[in-house]
Amino acid sequence: MRVLQVFSTFEHSTYIELAITSLEKAGIKNEHILAVPLINRVEERRLFDTLHRADGVSMFDKGAAIGTAFSVIGASIGFVLEWGPIYWGLIGGAVGFVIGFIIDYIIFKVVHKRRRVLKGKKADVVLVVECPSELVEKVEEVLWEHLALGVAKVED
Numbered sequence: 001m002r003v004l005q006v007f008s009t010f011e012h013s014t015y016i017e018l019a020i021t022s023l024e025k026a027g028i029k030n031e032h033i034l035a036v037p038l039i040n041r042v043e044e045r046r047l048f049d050t051l052h053r054a055d056g057v058s059m060f061d062k063g064a065a066i067g068t069a070f071s072v073i074g075a076s077i078g079f080v081l082e083w084g085p086i087y088w089g090l091i092g093g094a095v096g097f098v099i100g101f102i103i104d105y106i107i108f109k110v111v112h113k114r115r116r117v118l119k120g121k122k123a124d125v126v127l128v129v130e131c132p133s134e135l136v137e138k139v140e141e142v143l144w145e146h147l148a149l150g151v152a153k154v155e156d
Contacts, residue, residue: 011149023129
């Protein structure tokens with residue numbers, strides 16, 4: 001008799017309790033069911049990436065683009081201003097970069113934070129069921145019926 005492990009993830013709700021009860025009624029012993037609650041990340045994501053860790057959010061892109069545009073505009077206007085095109089190009093580039101960085105910062109802190117909060121569905125509980133290969137389809141069916149977020153099976 002082959003033994004398989006079925007892994008699934010659930011939100012923290014009564015559905016996982018109902019799934020465990022249904023699995024016990026289907027013939028799975030309580031000793032072969034393991035429910036592990038996960039601790040969700042509460043620490044805020046870092047604003048700046050390091051050399052060894054990057055999250056894919058760039059705070060540099062808009063600053064570089066707007067800085068380039070303002071630099072060209074500053075250099076063009078600098079031909080008629082007192083300090084000349086080089087100084088005004090550098091000033092325009094710096095001002096543009098700061099404006100772009102502030103825009104990225106606001107988008108990151110306000111818009112993405114709201115989007116993370118609204119997304120909702122987090123896998124809060126991992127359920128591991130050890131069962132004979134004859135019951136695997138029944139176990140998967142029960143888990144899907146009780147709103148599992150994901151199900152996978154591994155041969156022992």
